[in-house]
Amino acid sequence: MSQTTTRASWRDGPARAAILDFVQRVSDEAGDGYVPPPERVAVFDNDGTLWCERPTYVQAFFLLERLREQAAADDELKARPVVRALLTGDLRAATAHGHEAVIDVLLHTHAGWTADEFAEAARAWLRDARHPGLGTPFRELVYAPMLELLEYLRAHGFRVFIVTGGGIEFLRAASYDIYGVPPDDVVGSAVQLAFERRDGKPVLVRQAAILGSPNEGPPKAVRIQEHIGQRPILAAGNSAGDAAMLEYAEAGPRGALCLVVNHDDGDREYAYAGFAVTDPDAEPIGDTAARRGWTVVSMRDDWARVFPHR
Amino acid sequence: MSQTTTRASWRDGPARAAILDFVQRVSDEAGDGYVPPPERVAVFDNDGTLWCERPTYVQAFFLLERLREQAAADDELKARPVVRALLTGDLRAATAHGHEAVIDVLLHTHAGWTADEFAEAARAWLRDARHPGLGTPFRELVYAPMLELLEYLRAHGFRVFIVTGGGIEFLRAASYDIYGVPPDDVVGSAVQLAFERRDGKPVLVRQAAILGSPNEGPPKAVRIQEHIGQRPILAAGNSAGDAAMLEYAEAGPRGALCLVVNHDDGDREYAYAGFAVTDPDAEPIGDTAARRGWTVVSMRDDWARVFPHR
Numbered sequence: 001m002s003q004t005t006t007r008a009s010w011r012d013g014p015a016r017a018a019i020l021d022f023v024q025r026v027s028d029e030a031g032d033g034y035v036p037p038p039e040r041v042a043v044f045d046n047d048g049t050l051w052c053e054r055p056t057y058v059q060a061f062f063l064l065e066r067l068r069e070q071a072a073a074d075d076e077l078k079a080r081p082v083v084r085a086l087l088t089g090d091l092r093a094a095t096a097h098g099h100e101a102v103i104d105v106l107l108h109t110h111a112g113w114t115a116d117e118f119a120e121a122a123r124a125w126l127r128d129a130r131h132p133g134l135g136t137p138f139r140e141l142v143y144a145p146m147l148e149l150l151e152y153l154r155a156h157g158f159r160v161f162i163v164t165g166g167g168i169e170f171l172r173a174a175s176y177d178i179y180g181v182p183p184d185d186v187v188g189s190a191v192q193l194a195f196e197r198r199d200g201k202p203v204l205v206r207q208a209a210i211l212g213s214p215n216e217g218p219p220k221a222v223r224i225q226e227h228i229g230q231r232p233i234l235a236a237g238n239s240a241g242d243a244a245m246l247e248y249a250e251a252g253p254r255g256a257l258c259l260v261v262n263h264d265d266g267d268r269e270y271a272y273a274g275f276a277v278t279d280p281d282a283e284p285i286g287d288t289a290a291r292r293g294w295t296v297v298s299m300r301d302d303w304a305r306v307f308p309h310r
Numbered sequence: 311m312s313q314t315t316t317r318a319s320w321r322d323g324p325a326r327a328a329i330l331d332f333v334q335r336v337s338d339e340a341g342d343g344y345v346p347p348p349e350r351v352a353v354f355d356n357d358g359t360l361w362c363e364r365p366t367y368v369q370a371f372f373l374l375e376r377l378r379e380q381a382a383a384d385d386e387l388k389a390r391p392v393v394r395a396l397l398t399g400d401l402r403a404a405t406a407h408g409h410e411a412v413i414d415v416l417l418h419t420h421a422g423w424t425a426d427e428f429a430e431a432a433r434a435w436l437r438d439a440r441h442p443g444l445g446t447p448f449r450e451l452v453y454a455p456m457l458e459l460l461e462y463l464r465a466h467g468f469r470v471f472i473v474t475g476g477g478i479e480f481l482r483a484a485s486y487d488i489y490g491v492p493p494d495d496v497v498g499s500a501v502q503l504a505f506e507r508r509d510g511k512p513v514l515v516r517q518a519a520i521l522g523s524p525n526e527g528p529p530k531a532v533r534i535q536e537h538i539g540q541r542p543i544l545a546a547g548n549s550a551g552d553a554a555m556l557e558y559a560e561a562g563p564r565g566a567l568c569l570v571v572n573h574d575d576g577d578r579e580y581a582y583a584g585f586a587v588t589d590p591d592a593e594p595i596g597d598t599a600a601r602r603g604w605t606v607v608s609m610r611d612d613w614a615r616v617f618p619h620r
Contacts, residue, residue: 201561218505
């Protein structure tokens with residue numbers, strides 16, 4: 001985002017200009033739009049906003065690997081139609097057996113594991129696992145312009161949070177290494193944890209039950225308040241599941257810069273319209289953005305490059 | 311905590327020595343006990359650990375002020391025995407009518423308020439309200455040695471979190487001004503929030519229902535994971551409701567410095583043994599500390615002064 005670096009991965013255009021104008025405005029102590037640093041809170045969706053979510057969510061690959069292990073050791077599990085569909089890797093086909101059935105299977109992949117065991121497994125997996133189509137490690141399929149934006153915001157006194165619909169503990173395992181975002185600044189869907197003692201020591205054990213609701217749609221706004229406790233002045237997303245979060249930020253007393261990543265670059269990434277998993281009939285976010293005047297970021301037009309190492 | 315400042319409010323003694331040794335050990339890159347800064351997480355209970363909790367919790371004064379307004383406008387409410395007992399200010403007498411009855415009344419003091427309205431009310435109240443016995447503003451009844459400790463930890467790369475049994479939104483309203491702790495670094499008990507639209511704009515509305523369980527005992531450990539996502543290497547408390555949190559920190563791979571504030575100074579503050587509200591029969595934390603070898607901080611012996619302005 002730097003206006004001086006030669007490595008800038010944003011092209012000149014309305015999106016880049018809107019970001020630079022906004023950051024300059026909130027940083028200008030003499031101006032009307034000044035926001036003191038403690039109130040400079042920025043929130044970013046993760047899948048499809050900060051890193052690639054196609055052909056499916058990174059976390060799904062991780063969960064399916066574990067499900068494959070479980071199915072290999074459990075004939076009853078392997079024979080269940082929803083599991084058979086999941087193991088083909090086709091999430092859409094699997095949901096034909098019911099959204100709840102899919103969730104239930106996935107909630108059981110790591111039930112009974114401690115929080116520490118799960119974190120270690122996720123960390124190890126994210127170190128090595130590669131995207132099946134591109135061959136690149138998943139952890140490198142982050143968007144270079146967004147990394148640059150996070151850095152730019154921090155340099156201007158912002159605190160940057162990730163508000164993901166995905167599992168909070170999965171992303172936390174690598175959020176600091178990948179984005180410079182420490183675990184406490186990740187907000188996401190979560191499973192319930194039980195306090196138990198093993199070998200006389202307290203551990204937190206993952207239950208096969210969601211904590212509250214999945215972090216998508218209006219729950220994203222609720223969880224921002226629960227977890228962050230301040231209304232963001234910048235919010236970025238790419239699907240209908242992010243619209244409530246952006247609208248909530250915008251309705252704050254200081255307003256907000258709302259960014260919508262448009263996946264319109266089938267050559268360098270994927271071309272598709274984002275949708276909300278929990279509410280597939282929700283208004284497409286492109287329409288919401290047009291209606292509300294949000295800033296659309298075109299991958300094709302606004303980004304000089306997409307990935308840092310490709 | 312500075313070893314050079316003349317304003318140090320810690321006396322030489324085993325508690326101060328334990329803190330200095332610990333911080334030096336985790337900061338020494340060449341030593342066995344080195345902890346990289348991103349993992350230097352410290353958690354502090356609030357009531358009785360960072361500020362005065364006698365004759366009762368600060369938040370209780372705030373809630374009872376609102377209950378008094380409600381009762382003045384509602385004869386049915388005013389006539390309820392639990393409300394009559396609460397309005398005398400005697401929480402102990404009120405709980406004779408049942409813990410649930412007390413909680414229910416208090417949950418209704420701000421039900422239907424938006425998160426923003428509640429924050430503004432709490433902020434305004436904390437600006438002016440004074441301790442009935444001491445005449446000092448509540449916000450100044452923080453412990454000077456603990457403010458110094460928070461500052462000392464931050465100067466050594468720690469991130470400092472408050473993990474309170476009290477209401478998260480109440481404390482957040484002033485946590486940055488009082489402790490330098492931003493709202494996202496406060497963990498506490500919470501009410502459920504509903505996403506609604508008022509005048510066409512999204513708001514979050516407080517419900518008369520607790521989110522999960524009160525943040526005391528084992529739930530403190532669970533919520534540390536949910537909210538912070540890392541095991542603390544320093545944990546401080548003053549009641550049986552903090553014991554699980556300290557034990558959880560201590561059981562981590564790096565161990566932890568566990569501090570227990572002992573209210574043994576009836577002259578400068580209050581002399582009493584801390585207890586757990588939700589489990590009054592739990593082992594007194596002084597006994598737990600002795601059994602586990604935790605570091606006890608004596609207000610009388612270890613603190614050169616107690617409050618910053620008295």
